Amino acid sequence: MYEIAKSFGFSASHRLERLPEGHKCRRLHGHNYTVEIRLIAEELDEQDFVADFGELDRVGEWLRVAFDHRHLNDVLTVDPTCERLAEVIYEWCVRHLPSALTPMLHAVRVSESPSSWAEYRRAAETETAR
Numbered sequence: 326m327y328e329i330a331k332s333f334g335f336s337a338s339h340r341l342e343r344l345p346e347g348h349k350c351r352r353l354h355g356h357n358y359t360v361e362i363r364l365i366a367e368e369l370d371e372q373d374f375v376a377d378f379g380e381l382d383r384v385g386e387w388l389r390v391a392f393d394h395r396h397l398n399d400v401l402t403v404d405p406t407c408e409r410l411a412e413v414i415y416e417w418c419v420r421h422l423p424s425a426l427t428p429m430l431h432a433v434r435v436s437e438s439p440s441s442w443a444e445y446r447r448a449a450e451t452e453t454a455r
Contacts, residue, residue, distance in 0.1 A: 328431065329375045330363045333385040339397040339405035356437040360388060360414060364429040376426055384418060407443035411435040415445045 338355035345351070362384055366375045397405035401413060415433040422430065432446035 326365055326367055327369060327375045328363060328365045329378070330361050331378050331381045331384075332359055332361045333388050334359050335388050335393040337392050337395050337397050341404065341406060342398070343404060358392075358410075359436040359442075360384075361434040361436075362414075362418060362430070363432045363434065364426060365431040366429050376429060380423055380426060383421065384414075387417065387421070388414070407435045407437055407441070408445065411443050411445035415447075 334357060336355060336357050338353060340353050341348070341350045362381055364375050364381075369375065391400060397410070401409070403409040403413065411433045414435065415430070418430055418433065419427055430447070432444050434442050434444040436442035
């Protein structure tokens with residue numbers, strides 16, 4: 326099994342309003358997020374790639390337009406946790422990546438700091454890589 330990943334970054338603010346009063350993350354704060362898109366394949370293509378990294382550039386462009394220097398509470402329809410953000414990005418990738426890459430999409434990881442991240446991936450029983 327082969328796996329590749331491409332990382333993108335953006336800066337954004339949010340408030341986690343479901344947390345109790347007094348919790349530091351309930352207050353307005355921001356992060357320099359890192360988003361990692363991970364693809365897997367059982368075999369390499371004719372260029373000996375899982376995929377051309379350039380095919381993932383559209384994800385970075387969308388992240389910059391949708392989230393960079395934005396307040397996530399204003400642009401997401403779900404709570405702006407790392408977990409939900411990873412899910413939103415994963416679902417966007419399913420709808421907007423080239424169709425040849427969609428079956429290889431393994432996971433999306435969102436880091437709000439070097440030591441704190443959340444990952445969203447499809448259910449193991451549905452994984453069907455090339």
